[in-house]
Amino acid sequence: xxxxxxxxGCHSATPRVNANPTAQFLEIKNHNFLIDCGEGTQVQLxxxxxxxxxxxxxxxxxxxxxxxxxxxxxxxxxxLLNRENELHVYGPKGIxxxxxxxxxxxxxxxxxxxxxxxxSSDKSELIFEDAKVEVHTIxxxxxxxxxxxxxxxxxxxxxxxxxxISNYKEIEIxxxxxxxxxxxxKLNNGTIIKNKELTKDPSNPKSYAFCSDTSYFPEIVPxxxxxxxxxxxxTFLKNKEALANTTKHSTAAQAASIAKLADVDQLIIGHYSGxxxxxxxxxxxxxxxxxxxxxxxxxxxFEIL
Amino acid sequence: xxxxxxxxGCHSATPRVNANPTAQFLEIKNHNFLIDCGEGTQVQLxxxxxxxxxxxxxxxxxxxxxxxxxxxxxxxxxxLLNRENELHVYGPKGIxxxxxxxxxxxxxxxxxxxxxxxxSSDKSELIFEDAKVEVHTIxxxxxxxxxxxxxxxxxxxxxxxxxxISNYKEIEIxxxxxxxxxxxxKLNNGTIIKNKELTKDPSNPKSYAFCSDTSYFPEIVPxxxxxxxxxxxxTFLKNKEALANTTKHSTAAQAASIAKLADVDQLIIGHYSGxxxxxxxxxxxxxxxxxxxxxxxxxxxFEIL
Numbered sequence: 019x020x021x022x023x024x025x026x027g028c029h030s031a032t033p034r035v036n037a038n039p040t041a042q043f044l045e046i047k048n049h050n051f052l053i054d055c056g057e058g059t060q061v062q063l064x065x066x067x068x069x070x071x072x073x074x075x076x077x078x079x080x081x082x083x084x085x086x087x088x089x090x091x092x093x094x095x096x097x098l099l100n101r102e103n104e105l106h107v108y109g110p111k112g113i114x115x116x117x118x119x120x121x122x123x124x125x126x127x128x129x130x131x132x133x134x135x136x137x138s139s140d141k142s143e144l145i146f147e148d149a150k151v152e153v154h155t156i157x158x159x160x161x162x163x164x165x166x167x168x169x170x171x172x173x174x175x176x177x178x179x180x181x182x183i184s185n186y187k188e189i190e191i192x193x194x195x196x197x198x199x200x201x202x203x204k205l206n207n208g209t210i211i212k213n214k215e216l217t218k219d220p221s222n223p224k225s226y227a228f229c230s231d232t233s234y235f236p237e238i239v240p241x242x243x244x245x246x247x248x249x250x251x252x253t254f255l256k257n258k259e260a261l262a263n264t265t266k267h268s269t270a271a272q273a274a275s276i277a278k279l280a281d282v283d284q285l286i287i288g289h290y291s292g293x294x295x296x297x298x299x300x301x302x303x304x305x306x307x308x309x310x311x312x313x314x315x316x317x318x319x320f321e322i323l
Numbered sequence: 324x325x326x327x328x329x330x331x332g333c334h335s336a337t338p339r340v341n342a343n344p345t346a347q348f349l350e351i352k353n354h355n356f357l358i359d360c361g362e363g364t365q366v367q368l369x370x371x372x373x374x375x376x377x378x379x380x381x382x383x384x385x386x387x388x389x390x391x392x393x394x395x396x397x398x399x400x401x402x403l404l405n406r407e408n409e410l411h412v413y414g415p416k417g418i419x420x421x422x423x424x425x426x427x428x429x430x431x432x433x434x435x436x437x438x439x440x441x442x443s444s445d446k447s448e449l450i451f452e453d454a455k456v457e458v459h460t461i462x463x464x465x466x467x468x469x470x471x472x473x474x475x476x477x478x479x480x481x482x483x484x485x486x487x488i489s490n491y492k493e494i495e496i497x498x499x500x501x502x503x504x505x506x507x508x509k510l511n512n513g514t515i516i517k518n519k520e521l522t523k524d525p526s527n528p529k530s531y532a533f534c535s536d537t538s539y540f541p542e543i544v545p546x547x548x549x550x551x552x553x554x555x556x557x558t559f560l561k562n563k564e565a566l567a568n569t570t571k572h573s574t575a576a577q578a579a580s581i582a583k584l585a586d587v588d589q590l591i592i593g594h595y596s597g598x599x600x601x602x603x604x605x606x607x608x609x610x611x612x613x614x615x616x617x618x619x620x621x622x623x624x625f626e627i628l
Contacts, residue, residue, distance in 0.1 A: 032403055032404075058338070061338050061339060081428045087392075099337075110428075112424075112428040119421055119424060
C-alpha cells in the first residue's frame with residue numbers, strides 16, 4: 019500500500035482566506051499522523067473530510083505560529099468531541115508548557131490521556147517506532163529550534179509465492195506466517211525447502227521526509243537520502259535568496275538542490291511567501307534542477323508509491 | 324453618527340467551515356474595537372475587508388478557546404505587518420502569561436508596544452475612557468471568570484442652532500466652541516443670551532453591551548439598562564434549558580428575558596450550539612418574549628442608531 023499525504027495548509031506566515039499555514043495529514047501503515055498544525059488546521063481537517071478521531075500522533079516542527087497555533091484548539095476540540103484515545107504530541111521543548119497553561123487557565127483539562135514528547139537534541143533521533151513504522155527527527159537550520167520528520171515504513175513480511183507453495187501439499191495455511199517471516203520449510207522426508215523458493219521479496223518500504231522551515235542545509239542529505247518523497251519548504255524564489263538567508267528559509271532552487279543531492283524520487287515544495295501570486299514560478303525554478311517537483315496545493319492528495 | 328458592529332464569528336465551541344467562533348468588530352466614535360478573538364478571527368477580518376492596523380484595543384471576555392485562541396495569531400500577524408501603534412488587550416488574569424510565553428518561545432517579541440490590562444474584579448469596572456467613549460466590564464456567570472463589556476458614548480457637544488445664532492452678528496466663528504461646550508453668550512450691551520437659545524441638545528449617546536458567555540444572570544440588568552443594543556449569547560433553545568444550566572449558558576428565551584428586563588432597544592443573539600441547523604428557531608423563541616431580536620450572522624453589519 020502506498021503512503022497518502024493530504025496537504026491541509028502550505029502557506030507561510032499569516033493565515034489568509036484560502037491560504038492556510040502549514041499542516042499535513044499522512045496515512046502510513048494504518049497510522050494517521052498530523053504534521054504541523056497552523057491556525058485553522060481543524061477547519062481544514064473538516065473541509066477535507068478527515069476524521070478527527072483517527073489522529074493519535076501530532077508532530078510539530080517548531081514553535082513559530084504558522085506551524086502550531088492551531089494545536090491548542092485541536093486539543094480542545096478533541097475534548098469537546100469526548101475523545102478517549104491517547105494523543106501524543108512531539109515538538110520542541112516548551113510546547114507542553116504552552117498547551118497546559120492554556121488548558122489550566124480555561125479549566126479545560128483533557129479527559130483523554132495527552133502525552134508530550136519534547137525534543138531538544140540537535141542530532142537525528144528515533145522518536146516513534148512500532149512493528150511497521152519509524153519516525154526520526156531531521157534537525158534543521160531555522161531561526162528557532164526546528165526539526166523536520168522522516169517517516170519510514172519498516173521492511174514488511176515476505177510475500178507468499180502461491181504457485182511455488184502449491185507444489186508442496188504438506189505446506190498448510192498454518193505454516194504461512196512462518197514463511198512470511200522468512201523461515202525455511204522442512205518436508206516430512208527431511209528435505210529443506212529454502213524460504214526464497216516459496217516467497218518473494220516484500221514490497222519496498224516507503225519513506226517520506228518533511229522539512230520545514232530551514233535555510234539551505236545540506237547536512238540533512240544523509241538523513242533523507244533516497245526517500246520516496248521529500249517535502250521541502252520553498253518560501254522564496256532565487257531572486258530573494260538574500261532574504262531567504264536572513265530569515266533562514268529556502269528558495270525553490272535550494273529545495274530542488276537538496277532533492278537532487280539526496281537523490282529522492284519526488285519533491286513537493288510549499289510554504290510560499292504571500293508576496294508571490296503565481297505559484298507555478300516556484301515549480302519552474304525547482305524543475306530546472308530537479309525535474310520531478312510538484313507544488314503543494316491545499317486539499318491535494320499525494321500518493322507516495 | 325451611529326455605532327457599527329460587524330459580526331466576525333457567532334458560533335460556539337469548535338470552529339467549522341463557515342461557522343467561526345466568537346469575534347466582533349465595533350466602530351464607535353473613531354475607535355475600532357475588537358471583541359473576543361476565536362481561532363480564525365484574523366482570516367475573518369481579512370474576509371470582511373477590515374484594516375488590521377485600525378485595531379488598537381482588544382477585549383477578551385474569558386479564556387475559553389472559542390473566545391481567544393485567535394489572539395496570539397493576530398498579535399503575531401501585527402508583528403509581521405510591521406505594526407508600530409500601541410496595542411491594548413483587556414482580558415482575564417492569565418492572558419498576559421499565555422501570550423508572552425508563546426512569543427518568548429518563538430523568539431517573536433512584538434516590535435510595537437503591547438499592553439495587557441488584566442481583569443479579576445467581580446464588580447463592574449471602568450476599564451477604558453477617553454473624551455468620547457467609556458468601556459465598562461459586565462461581570463457574567465460562566466464556568467470560568469468571564470466579563471461582558473459595555474461600550475458607551477459620552478454625551479457629545481451641544482449642536483449649534485445656526486438660525487438662532489444668525490440673529491446675533493456679534494457671535495463669531497471663534498465663539499462657536501464655547502457655545503458647543505454649553506456656555507451662555509454675553510452681548511456687548513451686557514445682555515446674556517442663554518446657551519439653550521443658541522444651541523440644541525446633543526445627539527443621544529449610543530451604547531452597546533456584549534454579553535457572552537453566561538448563564539441566565541439578571542444581576543447584569545442594572546448595568547445594561549436601556550442600552551441601544553444588547554448582544555446576549557443564546558447557545559441553546561429552551562428545550563435544552565437543563566443543559567444550559569449545567570454548562571452555564573443561556574437559552575434564546577433567557578437572552579430575550581434579559582433584554583426585556585433591561586428594556587433595551589434591540590437584541591442580537593448568537594453563540595449557537597452546533598447541534599441546531601435552523602438558526603431561525605432561536606429568533607422565533609426569543610421574539611415571543613422580546614420582539615426586536617436579530618440573529619448574529621457572520622459578515623452581517625448592525626448599525627446601532
